[in-house]
Amino acid sequence: MPNLEHLLREHRELLPVLAQRWGVKAGKRSEEDIIAALQIAMLDPARIESVYDSLEAKARGVIQSLVGAKPTKNQMIAAIFSAMNGQVRKLGAGGIEREKPHEKPTTTAELLYYWGLVGFTNLPGPGAVLTKVAYIPDDLAVLLPTHKTGYSAKALAKEFDDDEIEHHDDHDDDDSEDDQPDERPRQAAAPPPEPPAPVKATPKKAKPTPTAETPPPAAPIPEPVATESARLGRLSALDNPRPADTSLVDDFTTLLAFLQVTAAHAEIIPYSARLDEAARKQITPHLIVKDPARLDFALLIGVTAGMIEFHDSKAYCKRTEARRWLESPRGTQLQMLADAWLKSSEYVDLAHVPALTVEDNGYAGVPENARTEALNLITELVPMDAPWSTDEFIARVFEMQPYFQRAEFDGWYIRGADNKYLKGVENWDAIDGALLDFYLTGPLYWLGLVTIGDGAVQFNGYGRAFMNREAFPIRAEPDERPILESDGALKVGRGYSRFERFQLARFTSWVRPPANPSEPYVYRVDAAGIQRGAGQGIQTDQIDTFLKRVTGETLPQYVSGLLGNWRGGAQTSVTMERLLVLRTNSVEAMDAILKEPGLRRYLGARLGPTDVIVRADQWEALQKALGDSGVNVDVRL
Numbered sequence: 273m274p275n276l277e278h279l280l281r282e283h284r285e286l287l288p289v290l291a292q293r294w295g296v297k298a299g300k301r302s303e304e305d306i307i308a309a310l311q312i313a314m315l316d317p318a319r320i321e322s323v324y325d326s327l328e329a330k331a332r333g334v335i336q337s338l339v340g341a342k343p344t345k346n347q348m349i350a351a352i353f354s355a356m357n358g359q360v361r362k363l364g365a366g367g368i369e370r371e372k373p374h375e376k377p378t379t380t381a382e383l384l385y386y387w388g389l390v391g392f393t394n395l396p397g398p399g400a401v402l403t404k405v406a407y408i409p410d411d412l413a414v415l416l417p418t419h420k421t422g423y424s425a426k427a428l429a430k431e432f433d434d435d436e437i438e439h440h441d442d443h444d445d446d447d448s449e450d451d452q453p454d455e456r457p458r459q460a461a462a463p464p465p466e467p468p469a470p471v472k473a474t475p476k477k478a479k480p481t482p483t484a485e486t487p488p489p490a491a492p493i494p495e496p497v498a499t500e501s502a503r504l505g506r507l508s509a510l511d512n513p514r515p516a517d518t519s520l521v522d523d524f525t526t527l528l529a530f531l532q533v534t535a536a537h538a539e540i541i542p543y544s545a546r547l548d549e550a551a552r553k554q555i556t557p558h559l560i561v562k563d564p565a566r567l568d569f570a571l572l573i574g575v576t577a578g579m580i581e582f583h584d585s586k587a588y589c590k591r592t593e594a595r596r597w598l599e600s601p602r603g604t605q606l607q608m609l610a611d612a613w614l615k616s617s618e619y620v621d622l623a624h625v626p627a628l629t630v631e632d633n634g635y636a637g638v639p640e641n642a643r644t645e646a647l648n649l650i651t652e653l654v655p656m657d658a659p660w661s662t663d664e665f666i667a668r669v670f671e672m673q674p675y676f677q678r679a680e681f682d683g684w685y686i687r688g689a690d691n692k693y694l695k696g697v698e699n700w701d702a703i704d705g706a707l708l709d710f711y712l713t714g715p716l717y718w719l720g721l722v723t724i725g726d727g728a729v730q731f732n733g734y735g736r737a738f739m740n741r742e743a744f745p746i747r748a749e750p751d752e753r754p755i756l757e758s759d760g761a762l763k764v765g766r767g768y769s770r771f772e773r774f775q776l777a778r779f780t781s782w783v784r785p786p787a788n789p790s791e792p793y794v795y796r797v798d799a800a801g802i803q804r805g806a807g808q809g810i811q812t813d814q815i816d817t818f819l820k821r822v823t824g825e826t827l828p829q830y831v832s833g834l835l836g837n838w839r840g841g842a843q844t845s846v847t848m849e850r851l852l853v854l855r856t857n858s859v860e861a862m863d864a865i866l867k868e869p870g871l872r873r874y875l876g877a878r879l880g881p882t883d884v885i886v887r888a889d890q891w892e893a894l895q896k897a898l899g900d901s902g903v904n905v906d907v908r909l
Contacts, residue, residue, distance in 0.1 A: 276314060276409040279391035280307045285365045289374045290388045294319065314388060320415050323387060331380050335389065336418045337671055338408050346408045350392055351681070351697040352674050353406035357381040360392075381406070389416075403679060504665055506658035510725030516732050517789075518720040519560045521605045524570050525598065525770040526785070529777035530555045531580060531589040533804055538571075538587045542632040543623035545572065547587065560785050565624060566718050573609055576616035598771035603734070603744040605770070610719045610738050614647075615640055622677070625710045627689040628703065634685030642677035646711055649673055651739055659730040662712055666705045674700060677707065756797070756819060758828040763792040772822055779805030779815050797831050802838050812839045852886040852909075853879065854894070871897055 280287065287306050291298040294313040298306055313319055324332065334357055338346055354360070358379020363371060374386035384390040389412070395405050408416070530536065536551040546568045547555070556562050571587065574580035579594040580587060597608055613619065620639045623630045649669050654660045669676060674697070678684065681697045688694050694702050712729050716722045721735030737744050749767035754776070756762050764773050766786055773793065779802060780795035795801075797819070805815060812835045819827055827835070856862040859881045865871050866884070874894035876885035886894055895905045 274391070274393055274407060274409055275411045276311055276388075277307065278393070279388065279409050280310055282393060283388075283391055285363070285368060286386065286388060288365065289368060289386055290314075293374065293387060294323075310388075315411060315415060317415050320412070321417050323389075324417055327383070327387075328380075331383055332418075334380055334384060335408065335416060338390070338406070339413050339416060339418050346410060346413045347395070347405045348407075348671070349674055349697075350404040350406045352670065352700070354381060355697050356671070357384075360385045362392075403675075503652075504654050504660045504668065506655045507660060507728055510659045510723060510728050510730055513723050513725045514717075515723045516717060516720040516735070518602055518606055518734075520566070520570065520609060520718050520720060521602055521770065522766055522785075523559045523561060523566070524574065524605075524609065525774055526558055526777070527555065527567070527570055527574065528579060528589045528594050528598070529774045530558070531587050532591060532774070533778055533808065536587050537585055538582055540582075540585075543620040543630055543635055544568065545575075545582065545618075547571065551587075558782050558785050561718075565626075565714065568624065569613075569619065569715060569718055570609075572619040573612040573616055575618045577608060577612040594774075595771065598774050599769075601746045602749060603746040606720055606734060607738070607744040610721065610744075613715050613719065614643065621710060621715065622686075622703075622707050624714065625703075625706050628694075628706065629687040629691075631685040631687070636684060637677050642707070643711065645673070645676040646708055647739065649676065654729075656731050656736050656739065659725065659728045661728055662709060663727055666701070666708050669708060670700060670705065674704065677704060753824055754822050755792075756823045756825065756828060756831065758830060760797040760828070760831050760834070762795040762797055762819075764795065765792045775818065776822070778808055779810050797834065799834065799838065802834070812836075852888075852891050854884050854886050856882045858882065865898075865903075868901070871901070 274282075280290070284303060287303060287310070288298055290296075290310055291306055294310060296306065296309045296313050301309075324335070327335075338348060358381045360379070360382045361367075361371070361373045362385075363373065368374070373382060377383040377386060381390065385392075390406055390408060392404060392406055395403060395407075530551075534551065534554065536554075537548040538551075539546055539548050546552075546564075552564065552567070555567070556564075559567065571580060575582070577597070579590055579597060581590055582588075597605055600608070617638070617640055620630075620635065620637075621643060622628065622635065622637065622639070646669075649672070650665070653668055653672075654665060681700060682695050684703075686694050686703055688699075688702055712722060713724055716729075716735065717724050719734075719738075721731065721738050723730050723732060731739065734744050736742075750765060752765045752768060754762055754764045754768065754772075761783070762776065762780060764776070766789065776795060779797075781798050781801045781804075783794040783796055785793055797815075802812060802815065816827065816832075816835050819831070854865075854875065856865065862878075862882050862884065866875070866878070871894065874887055874890040874897065876887050878884045891907070895907060898905050
């Protein structure tokens with residue numbers, strides 16, 4: 273980080289003002305002499321404390337936030353600094369002489385700038401891209417008394433005296449607004465006494481050496497201590513809590529089984545992919561959580577984990593790769609999905625944030641890097657054993673590490689809910705802040721790692737293990753055998769082996785998922801399911817053996833007979849189709865219609881004395897033709 277000498281050399285137009293404010297006689301001295309004298313004056317602990325005490329509380333707060341910023345200590349992106357603390361009128365020597373911004377600063381940032389406490393420079397940011405930052409020089413920052421919780425006695429006395437004068441001036445005005453806070457920047461106290469005669473410029477890296485004319489160094493200043501903990505405050509409880517659960521494990525098993533038995537088409541869209549509308553309608557009734565955003569998440573992290581693949585616009589289960597996951601304990605399964613999300617490049621979180629539209633070629637980030645940076649900030653800032661405020665967390669990230677996912681705020685093409693482009697740091701909250709919120713209420717919640725409430729979050733045991741990169745807890749699950757009922761209904765509890773449920777889902781008809789944790793999945797052993805299994809090479813003898821093994825019971829008579837009837841395959845094939853039938857109120861009327869060539873061409877086979885099949889897609893033409901012939905038609909579709 274640049275030191276004070278760097279600031280003085282880069283902002284030479286400030287030298288006359290700073291010399292006046294810090295008690296350095298400029299006269300006809302050279303710039304080098306003034307810079308050297310300013311270093312001595314501005315790095316004197318007593319002088320710094322006097323100036324610091326004279327600042328308004330807001331200005332001291334800005335200094336404290338910069339000094340305590342992590343990991344970018346003593347600095348902040350200039351655009352964000354200005355958005356938070358106001359703009360600075362950076363004038364040349366002539367402009368400063370005319371407008372005197374140091375005497376009437378319009379913003380807190382401007383006040384600090386014209387005291388030489390904050391400078392602006394370009395530094396390498398993420399990806400080695402030069403980024404303009406606001407900073408406090410390192411050698412100055414370590415001397416600032418940010419550990420102080422209030423004014424010095426001298427400053428308090430001055431404040432008291434000022435208040436007394438103001439009160440004396442206004443005591444006759446009963447309608448005065450003395451109780452209202454003064455929003456204008458306060459002027460600093462009178463500058464400390466002049467330093468002695470000028471000294472020669474010291475080498476760049478040399479520390480100023482006190483002379484007989486310079487004040488002796490003060491006692492060592494302790495390292496600055498933040499006025500508050502870096503971590504967010506703990507909340508006593510969550511309002512309206514929505515507890516985490518591990519149902520993603522169950523729905524992911526269902527997704528793998530669905531892709532195994534169904535030719536599911538997929539849609540590739542900018543920065544994402546999803547099942548097409550027909551496939552979504554098929555699978556959604558069988559999911560415990562029917563959230564399309566969570567389904568997209570499961571599909572894409574399945575691709576990252578190597579258990580799902582896309583080929584020729586279709587999604588497939590890679591059964592061999594999925595088996596290790598399916599056979600693992602629930603805690604391990606959850607950890608494998610969480611680890612897949614952590615490293616996934618297929619799942620671009622920003623593209624799934626509600627109300628945001630990321631245009632094709634409008635995103636230039638690396639999703640796995642962004643989420644890693646965000647998780648590091650969570651680890652650094654939030655308590656792991658208590659609820660914490662999401663709004664406070666997002667605000668803290670804006671202050672400390674606003675470029676956690678990108679180095680600048682104008683290069684991406686993202687539209688908001690009103691379809692307008694979101695550009696500049698002023699839209700940081702709408703994009704970057706919304707992404708942070710989505711991490712918490714989307715992936716981390718879906719993965720069962722956090723409980724969320726109204727504006728607050730709390731990690732559970734799985735979440736703490738994930739954040740600490742530890743093995744997830746393995747909890748015992750009820751080992752309940754599936755129950756096969758006499759009508760072929762097969763009930764399977766959530767705690768039962770996901771591998772076995774995946775297998776039985778391949779040769780059964782799916783009825784419904786659990787409505788609550790205590791209810792089972794319901795499948796049915798029927799002809800349709802047996803046909804589905806046959807299409808995957810599953811024989812009825814294999815189904816017979818499997819059902820006896822998993823239930824531990826003799827098969828019900830109906831199921832045993834059904835399998836026997838299908839042993840060796842279907843005996844014959846039939847088709848079923850929907851037909852539209854024309855029915856008349858008398859045989860004579862039907863005969864008359866069939867004798868008319870203009871009407872008969874719309875008709876098929878006669879089914880009875882008064883019934884005949886209407887050719888496919890011809891009923892509207894027949895209705896018109898009959899109407900033209902004076903026949904009233906009552907259509908019942």
